[in-house]
Amino acid sequence: MTVLRVPAATDLLLDADIACEASDLAPVEASWASAAAAQARLRAMVDAHFDTIYCALRRLGVPPGDLDDCAQQVFLVAAGKLAAIVPGRERAFLLGTAANVASHARRSQRRRREVPEPEEDETLDRADKGLRPDEAMEQKRQRAMLDEVLAAMPEDLRTVLVLFELEELTMAEIASALDLPQGTVASRLRRARETFTRLSARVVGAHGGRS
Numbered sequence: 706m707t708v709l710r711v712p713a714a715t716d717l718l719l720d721a722d723i724a725c726e727a728s729d730l731a732p733v734e735a736s737w738a739s740a741a742a743a744q745a746r747l748r749a750m751v752d753a754h755f756d757t758i759y760c761a762l763r764r765l766g767v768p769p770g771d772l773d774d775c776a777q778q779v780f781l782v783a784a785g786k787l788a789a790i791v792p793g794r795e796r797a798f799l800l801g802t803a804a805n806v807a808s809h810a811r812r813s814q815r816r817r818r819e820v821p822e823p824e825e826d827e828t829l830d831r832a833d834k835g836l837r838p839d840e841a842m843e844q845k846r847q848r849a850m851l852d853e854v855l856a857a858m859p860e861d862l863r864t865v866l867v868l869f870e871l872e873e874l875t876m877a878e879i880a881s882a883l884d885l886p887q888g889t890v891a892s893r894l895r896r897a898r899e900t901f902t903r904l905s906a907r908v909v910g911a912h913g914g915r916s
Contacts, residue, residue: 759776801881804867807864
């Protein structure tokens, strides 16, 4: 007569634990791998685009004292929407986010009624390194006049001009970033160029006619 071996209760529990561990680890490990990949992608975005975003925020009118916080906010937004950012379109997404963050920062400044103190922008000054002293001085002078012209422009025109002319986004990218029809973007860009030309002549004249 064949004797059937009935597994001990401890054997059954051990087998169940092993099966449970094998089935549970797969999604956990996949989640860890996904989180690591997301973290690596975000770090790559920060490394590649932080200086660009910092400078863009400055050009878009963020007060000097708020630049660090606003730059951090841009990347926090990106971290929350990482899965929705199309690979290869990270820069466009970040600049569009920067435009929105800058708009909120300017409104907050107006509510506080603060007059920002001028500060040296270390990120922008990196471009000065390697220049002769006279070249660095001229670059800073040109930059100061550009900032003066941009500060005098209406916000909607300034944003489109900065994104198109300085950051080199396409009309389609700007329209998507600002949630505007492309025709509206094109119209604002045309008016922005006209306004910039008029204000530039005034600012250059006020600085002694040197361009």
